[in-house]
Amino acid sequence: QAKQEGKHTYRFYSESIESTGYTLIEMETKLHKALERNEFILHYQPQVNLETGEVCGIEALIRWNHPQMGFVSPADFIPLAEETGLIIPIGKWVLSTACRQNKELQDKGLPPIVVSVNLSAIQFYQHDLVEVVDGVLKESGLDPRYLELEITESMTMDVSRTIKILNGLKKLGVKISIDDFGTGYSSLAYLKKFPIDKLKIDQSFVAELLKDSNDATIVQTIIAMAKNMGLRVNAEGVETKEQFLLLQQHFCNEVQGYLLCKPLPLDSLLEKLPEVRLTLEKLGVLQSLNE
Numbered sequence: 581q582a583k584q585e586g587k588h589t590y591r592f593y594s595e596s597i598e599s600t601g602y603t604l605i606e607m608e609t610k611l612h613k614a615l616e617r618n619e620f621i622l623h624y625q626p627q628v629n630l631e632t633g634e635v636c637g638i639e640a641l642i643r644w645n646h647p648q649m650g651f652v653s654p655a656d657f658i659p660l661a662e663e664t665g666l667i668i669p670i671g672k673w674v675l676s677t678a679c680r681q682n683k684e685l686q687d688k689g690l691p692p693i694v695v696s697v698n699l700s701a702i703q704f705y706q707h708d709l710v711e712v713v714d715g716v717l718k719e720s721g722l723d724p725r726y727l728e729l730e731i732t733e734s735m736t737m738d739v740s741r742t743i744k745i746l747n748g749l750k751k752l753g754v755k756i757s758i759d760d761f762g763t764g765y766s767s768l769a770y771l772k773k774f775p776i777d778k779l780k781i782d783q784s785f786v787a788e789l790l791k792d793s794n795d796a797t798i799v800q801t802i803i804a805m806a807k808n809m810g811l812r813v814n815a816e817g818v819e820t821k822e823q824f825l826l827l828q829q830h831f832c833n834e835v836q837g838y839l840l841c842k843p844l845p846l847d848s849l850l851e852k853l854p855e856v857r858l859t860l861e862k863l864g865v866l867q868s869l870n871e
């Protein structure tokens with residue numbers, strides 16, 4: 581069906597958008613209004629440091645709560661936002677909300693943690709990205725070291741531009757991570773030239789960690805490579821105790837996943853944060869920590 585819409589041929593016309601009963605054009609109109617109607621909310625997923633057992637960061641994940649459709653997955657509307665250019669104002673809203681809310685957590689007296697924000701390719705190559713990030717940081721009063729920006733390998737294909745943009749961002753004092761690492765085609769030769777701080781191992785490798793020896797090898801290799809390059813490494817999508825223990829054995833720095841906590845709205849996160857360590861204790865995975 582998407583093919584018959586001529587100019588409005590989208591790369592993604594996912595079944596879940598189709599199942600809303602709305603056409604793409606109607607969805608586009610709704611997405612246009614979503615910002616001013618306050619239909620977006622950020623959920624946050626804790627990231628746990630495997631060396632200390634403490635929550636070291638939270639990843640901001642956008643949710644669209646539409647009055648008729650209910651929650652629309654970012655996997656469905658982010659591609660639409662990218663196609664229409666709406667990702668620019670939406671992305672800026674995510675950045676400023678994440679910085680403001682992280683500052684609020686610190687002002688409540690919580691130990692400072694890093695908030696990580698996903699950037700889309702279009703946002704990354706926007707001419708004024710560095711100024712936007714700088715402005716958002718100043719407006720929120722958040723110390724730049726507590727903001728991390730997640731990019732993906734597919735965004736780094738233009739190597740010289742990537743290095744320029746990343747240098748600009750690093751000058752602000754923010755952290756950079758490569759999300760979904762291992763699924764793209766980034767050249768290892770260039771990886772070492774990028775001023776980045778962290779690799780996030782894609783969850784597809786973690787999912788099969790105990791079942792597929794190739795995935796186990798890939799995970800081990802990414803961790804070893806990150807260490808040798810002086811980068812931190814995060815494993816996403818950790819759902820079982822066995823995955824957690826294996827990652828800990830291989831000296832992965834941090835994990836996030838449903839095992840510890842699913843993404844939550846800010847107030848639920850505040851209630852849940854103290855329980856994350858208890859969850860680890862109950863699982864019996866903290867003994868191996870050198871206290």
Ligand code: C2E
Pocket residue numbers: 625640641642653654655658671674698699700759760783816817818819836837838839842843
């Ligand atoms: P991502 O950045 O790789 O985020 C991780 C996704 O894995 C999230 O899905 C999260 O809810 C999910 N997840 C976390 N733990 C587990 C687990 O243990 N098991 C499984 N199966 N899944 C887990 P979500 O929130 O639906 O987001 C999907 C993608 O949408 C994100 O992938 C990211 O690429 C994009 N996205 C989300 N928020 C934003 C945003 O604010 N801006 C941009 N540009 N993209 C975003």
Ligand code: MG
Pocket residue numbers: 639698730759
């Ligand atoms: Mg991410």
Ligand code: MG
Pocket residue numbers: 698732759760
């Ligand atoms: Mg991503």
Ligand code: MG
Pocket residue numbers: 759760780782783816
């Ligand atoms: Mg990811």
